[in-house]
Amino acid sequence: MSGGGYVHRPGIHSESACQCNVLAALGHDIDEHVVFGLDGGFGFSYFPTRGSTPDIVVGKQVVMPLRAARLLGVAVHAHTPRSASGLAAILDTVPAATTRVDIGLLPYWGLEGRASFGGYFVNVVRATGRGEFEVSDPARDTTVLVRADDLDRARSSRNSPPLNPNWRTYTFSSPRSSPRLELVAPVAVRTLSREVLRPGSRSLGIPAMKVLTTTAPSWPATKRGEVEDVDLQGNVITASALARQLLHLGRQIESFGTGGGMFRPMIARFLTTVSEACGNPHYAEAADLFEQSAEHWTGLGKALLARSAAADDAELGGLVDWVVDAVRAAMELEKRALAGLAAVQGRS
Structure with a gap:
């Protein structure tokens, strides 16, 4: 197909x-x-x-879980093409291939490898035949051409463990039928509530938020020295490691494919839609709590983006305190929302 029927549309979350x-x-x-x-x-x-090196913070717990595809009746095929020719061969049979990349190594992001995030996805639409691929990145208004060797570097990056791309590529089949949201959405909400409240790992969910609030105060002591970074205009700068940590966190909250607010506005919209589909106001109540949480995340993210690059040591210390306070406030709201959703599931 090589892009036949595919239309690029900007989006919020890459996956x-x-x-x-x-x-x-x-x-x-x-x-x-x-x-x-x-x-x-x-x-x-x-x-x-x-x-x-900046700590990694993500507003999700699973990269490309493919649960939506299963609930929608869509077959997904996983591939690991380790060459441009292998990727081009896949594109001969599908409208586009959903490909995991490290955005720090995609030239048009302007990060030049100084900031890495390997949990990002783009759709590769076609091989041009001139050593380039047409890439549909949801963060951009139009598609962009990327050299094959640059795309291979982004697909094979080892710069952001445990979120390295590992060449992963996915293709999708046509859905068998239109899903009934009132039936499939409660299943997804049940999974969300259980895995965020009690994930079984201190790296995930509410336990991970607690770890962040106890670890962040140590950043002034652990994130030390001068490092190279890229500012918001794409210029290479020298900054303190602490400033880079805070700027990177701001990007993780607001810039790296979350739509702003660490995905919280997105989940609020989903729960509002579920409330309407199921005729159950309890989903809407949880949505409101996630909207309130999003205000804390967005306020923090915007402050880090605006202030961390030019802040002195005292200001950086104040921003670290803000991290702790904002995450604690968001965590309490989200615990209430998740407990409420778990109660809804218990009554279903």
């Missing part, structure tokens, strides 16, 4: 938007927040790193 665009090319339109909610990967992940 969900990529899936929506491929499904649309296969003849099935579905709202992005619905795909996001049905996937059940929403939550929180925190992975401290050694030395001055």
Whole structure:
């Protein structure tokens, strides 16, 4: 097919938007927040790193869980093409291939490898035959051409463990039928509630948020020295490791495919839709709590983006305190929302 029938549409979250665009090319339109909610990967992940490297914070707990596809009756095929020719061969049979990449190594992001995130997805639409691929990135208004060797570097990056891309690529089949949201959504909400409240790992969910609030105060002592970074305009700068940590966290909250607010507005929209589909106001009550949580996340993320790059040591210390306070406030709201959703499931 090599892109036949595929239309690029900007989106909020890379995984969900990529899936929506491929499904649309296969003849099935579905709202992005619905795909996001049905996937059940929403939550929180925190992975401290050694030395001055920025800690990893993600507003999800599973990368490309593919639960939405199963609930929608869509068959998914996983591939690991380790060459440009292998990727091009896949594109001969599908409208686009959903491909995991490290955005720090995609030239058009302007990060030049100084900030890495390997849990990002783009749709690769076609091989041009001139050593380039046409890439549909939900963060952009139009598609972009990427050199094959640059795309291979982004697909094979080892710069952001445990979120390395590992060459992963997915293709989708046409849905068998239109899903009944009132039936499939409660299944996804049950998964969300259980896995965020009691994930079984201190790196995930509410336990991970607690770990972040206890670890962040140590950043002034652990994130030390001068490092190279890229500012919001794409310029290479020298900054303190602590400033880079805070700027990177701001990007993780607001810029790296979350739509702002660490995905919380998206899950609120999903729960509002579920409330309407099921005729159950309790889902809407949880949505309101996630909206309140999103205000804390967005306020923090915007402050880190605006202030961390030029802040002195005292201001950086104040921003660290803000991290702790905002995450604690958001965590309490989210615990209430999740407990309420668990109660809804118990009454179902």
